[in-house]
Amino acid sequence: xxxxxxxxxxxxxxxxxxxxxxxxxxxxxxxxxxxxxxxxxxxxxxxxxxxxxxxxxxxxxxxxxxxxxxxxxxxxxxxxxxxxxxxxxxxxxxxxxxxxxxxxxxxxxx
Numbered sequence: 001x002x003x004x005x006x007x008x009x010x011x012x013x014x015x016x017x018x019x020x021x022x023x024x025x026x027x028x029x030x031x032x033x034x035x036x037x038x039x040x041x042x043x044x045x046x047x048x049x050x051x052x053x054x055x056x057x058x059x060x061x062x063x064x065x066x067x068x069x070x071x072x073x074x075x076x077x078x079x080x081x082x083x084x085x086x087x088x089x090x091x092x093x094x095x096x097x098x099x100x101x102x103x104x105x106x107x108x109x110x
């Protein structure tokens with residue numbers, strides 16, 4: 001399934017910053033990591049890009065799976081981006097009628 005970003009500007013901004021030193025491949029890896037986590041991971045699993053010893057790391061943790069008020073399956077998640085400073089984002093992605101994951105909200109935690 002494909003991940004769709006209708007209004008997820010923060011994702012693009014943080015992932016572009018994340019990719020500054022390593023080229024845009026890191027940004028694409030971050031998006032791909034979120035996609036794989038939404039599609040495959042059980043709640044509580046942490047998926048990472050980068051090694052702990054590196055300055056640039058990105059993690060995705062699926063918090064829970066729920067249904068929204070329209071009955072769509074949704075997944076709440078937390079993303080942590082370490083690039084000079086740590087940024088945390090919480091969000092929710094729901095499946096659309098074509099089966100793609102669509103980010104319906106994303107909030108900056110810190």
